[in-house]
Amino acid sequence: MATSQPQRSVPEVLQDIVSNLQEIIRSEFRLAKTEIKEEASKAARPAAMFGAGLLFSFYALGFLLLAFVYGLTTVMASWLAALIVGAVLAIVAAGLMSSSGKKLKRVNPTPDKTIQSLEENVQWGKNQIK
Numbered sequence: 001m002a003t004s005q006p007q008r009s010v011p012e013v014l015q016d017i018v019s020n021l022q023e024i025i026r027s028e029f030r031l032a033k034t035e036i037k038e039e040a041s042k043a044a045r046p047a048a049m050f051g052a053g054l055l056f057s058f059y060a061l062g063f064l065l066l067a068f069v070y071g072l073t074t075v076m077a078s079w080l081a082a083l084i085v086g087a088v089l090a091i092v093a094a095g096l097m098s099s100s101g102k103k104l105k106r107v108n109p110t111p112d113k114t115i116q117s118l119e120e121n122v123q124w125g126k127n128q129i130k
Contacts, residue, residue, distance in 0.1 A: 028117060028121070031117060036111060042107050043107045049099070056093035060086050060087075060090035061086075063085050
């Protein structure tokens with residue numbers, strides 16, 4: 001004995017399709033939001049370290065300029081101390097900015113999973129219409 005399912009009307013089928021599409025779109029937005037948050041959290045630490053490196057480079061420039069001034073105005077130990085501090089800060093700044101810059105290049109700001117999922121949904125929709 002075969003069980004027959006009741007025939008649904010066209011408006012009911014269309015209503016189900018629309019509600020399914022709405023749910024798919026909501027899911028895609030949730031996925032995109034999650035993906036963007038993930039990438040932003042990956043970029044936060046390297047960006048902060050890059051900023052710290054930039055700040056140190058400004059201080060290094062200040063100390064190097066101060067050392068240059070001390071060196072030109074007087075021949076004393078104070079200019080040598082400023083030169084050493086400036087050089088150390090310049091090396092630290094270069095290291096921080098170099099390593100952070102490499103890490104920032106690895107961050108992918110595009111929501112690849114969402115794009116792929118949307119393409120799959122479009123293909124699925126096309127197949128459903130045929």
